[in-house]
Amino acid sequence: xxxxTVNGQRHDIDADPNMPxxxxxxxxxxxxxxxxxxxxxxCGACTIHLNGEAVRSCVTKLDRAAGQQIVTIEGLSANNDHxxxxxxxxxxxxxxxxxxxxxxxxxxxxxxxNSNPTDQDIDDAMSGNICRCxxxxxxxxxxxxxxxLQREEAKSK
Amino acid sequence: xxxxxxxxxxxxxxxxxxxxxxxxxxxRNIIYPAKDSVGSVKAFMSVYKVLMSPRCMNCHPAGDAPxxxxxxxxxxxxxxxxxxxHGIYSVRCSNCHQAENVPGLHMPPGxxxxxxxxxxxxxxxxxxxxxxxxxxxxxxKQNGGRTKAxxxxxxxxDGLVGWGxxxxxxxxxxxxxxxxxxxxxxxxxxxxxxxxxxxxx
Numbered sequence: 001x002x003x004x005t006v007n008g009q010r011h012d013i014d015a016d017p018n019m020p021x022x023x024x025x026x027x028x029x030x031x032x033x034x035x036x037x038x039x040x041x042x043c044g045a046c047t048i049h050l051n052g053e054a055v056r057s058c059v060t061k062l063d064r065a066a067g068q069q070i071v072t073i074e075g076l077s078a079n080n081d082h083x084x085x086x087x088x089x090x091x092x093x094x095x096x097x098x099x100x101x102x103x104x105x106x107x108x109x110x111x112x113x114n115s116n117p118t119d120q121d122i123d124d125a126m127s128g129n130i131c132r133c134x135x136x137x138x139x140x141x142x143x144x145x146x147x148x149l150q151r152e153e154a155k156s157k
Numbered sequence: 158x159x160x161x162x163x164x165x166x167x168x169x170x171x172x173x174x175x176x177x178x179x180x181x182x183x184x185r186n187i188i189y190p191a192k193d194s195v196g197s198v199k200a201f202m203s204v205y206k207v208l209m210s211p212r213c214m215n216c217h218p219a220g221d222a223p224x225x226x227x228x229x230x231x232x233x234x235x236x237x238x239x240x241x242x243h244g245i246y247s248v249r250c251s252n253c254h255q256a257e258n259v260p261g262l263h264m265p266p267g268x269x270x271x272x273x274x275x276x277x278x279x280x281x282x283x284x285x286x287x288x289x290x291x292x293x294x295x296x297x298k299q300n301g302g303r304t305k306a307x308x309x310x311x312x313x314x315d316g317l318v319g320w321g322x323x324x325x326x327x328x329x330x331x332x333x334x335x336x337x338x339x340x341x342x343x344x345x346x347x348x349x350x351x352x353x354x355x356x357x358x
Contacts, residue, residue, distance in 0.1 A: 041253035041265045042233075054247035059259045106247035113246055125246035127235030128253075 004065045006031065007075025017063035021055075022046045024062050025072055033073035033101045037130070044129030047102035048072050054109045073101035076108060083153065084108055087146035095133035103129045107143050115154075116147055197348035200341045202357065205287045207338050210331045212321035216273055217282035223273055224283070227329050242275040258325035266325045270317040274301070291345075291352035305346050313339045 002013045006029060013024055020039075025031050025048065034057060037045030041056040048057045049071040050064070076082045084107050087093075094100045103126070110117055110125035117125070122140050131139070207213060215224040221238040222231045239245040244252070255267040274280040278301055282290060293299045294308060303311060312318055313335075322335050331338070345351075 040261075040263060041259075047247070047252075053249055053252055055252045059253060059255060059265055061255070064255065109247040121246070124235055124237055125248060128248050 002062055002066045004062075004068065004070055006070045007072060013062065015062060017061060017066075019062045020058050021048070021050075021060040021062050021065050021070075022057035024065075025057060025070070031072050031074050035098055035101055037099065037102075042130070043099070044102040044106060045099050047105040047129065049105060049109070052109070052112075054106045071105075073104060076104060082108065083146040083149035084111065084142070086149060087142040091138055091142045091145060093135055093138040093142045095131075095135055099129060099131045099133075103131065103139055107139070107146070110143065111147055111150055114147075115151055117143065192349035194349060194351045197345050197351040198353045198357070200344035200348065201291050201351070201353060202287060203333065203341045204338060204345060205290060205353075207331045207333060208282050208290060210321075211329065212324055212331050213318075214282045216317075217280055218273070219281050219283040221276075229283070238273045238276055238279075240276050242273040258323070260326070262327045264325070266320070266328065268317050268320040270315075272317075286355070287353040287357045288355050291350075295350055295352075305350065309339065309342055309346065312342050 002015065002017060004011055004013060004024070006025065011029060013028055015024060015028060022034060022036060025034050026036070034048055035045040036058060037043035039058045041059040044056065046056055046058040047054050049055070049069075050057075050060065051068050052071075077085060082104075084104050088100070088104065093103075106126055106129050110121065114121055119140060122143050126136075126139065126143075208217075211224070211227045211229055215226075215229060218224050218231075220231070222236055223238075224230060225232050234248060236248050236250075237245050239249075244250045250271045250273075253265045254271040255265065256269040258264070258266045278299070280293070280299065280301065285293065295305070297303060300308060301311075319335065321331050324330065333341075
């Protein structure tokens, strides 16, 4: 039995410790917002937060997550109101949407560490997340927008 | 009779002295071989070939991005070194690289210490001539603060260095075994730790 905490909820999972964490998240916990893309850590669709880091869950074994804190796209915010989600909505970023959970989870780490990222910072943080629809320009614009929202939110507190 | 006894004592003493001298010479030869610039440089040149092989050099790049593959191409995904050598933002090494190789061709290789050298101690191999690399390896200000003994220990025992000989499917091995490399490093240092001449390639 492996215990993991996902989006603040503790789960005891009876599965092979070598199972990809993505399988546990999608098939056992039924949190299907995180996507399977390549299965080789090449595309970023399966990005989740493991202790705050944007980890590729398709190549991460379940036992690496034992006793650790995991956040999936479903847990990024309580009401889909993370500044990134607001900006994504305002700017209609997704096209097919398949990669977008991973894009958002990677962007969230960037914004946590850099409240005012440049285009270069965004490229550095996001180049590992592939989008077949080519929404890169809208992603970049939305990250700038989200950074602005986040700064305004911080000022108003 | 007295003469015979005296003679025996003299011969016995002399033979003990000779044996002691010989064994001391052997001991010295093993532990402290004479300095030998030719032998030292020869040993380093074989070390150099290993350090410049993809399994070593790909994580000791001249730039701030790691390298990949036997052709030493720049790591895809715009990966950067970062201050600590573990990447930046959402592109940290351990986000994809696990504590062990992921099985299969083109899958991420792994080790629990997977990283580049940190930004303040970049330990570049790529582009270094044999002379430059030898001098760099010997300089604690450029080698991570290591003494010669620590340098040998690093090469002999460090887990990430050892990954080079267990790189997973589809990756070539360094041109000699780790044990052979350690022997050559020891020889290089024991024979005087000479750096090759500026023209050595």
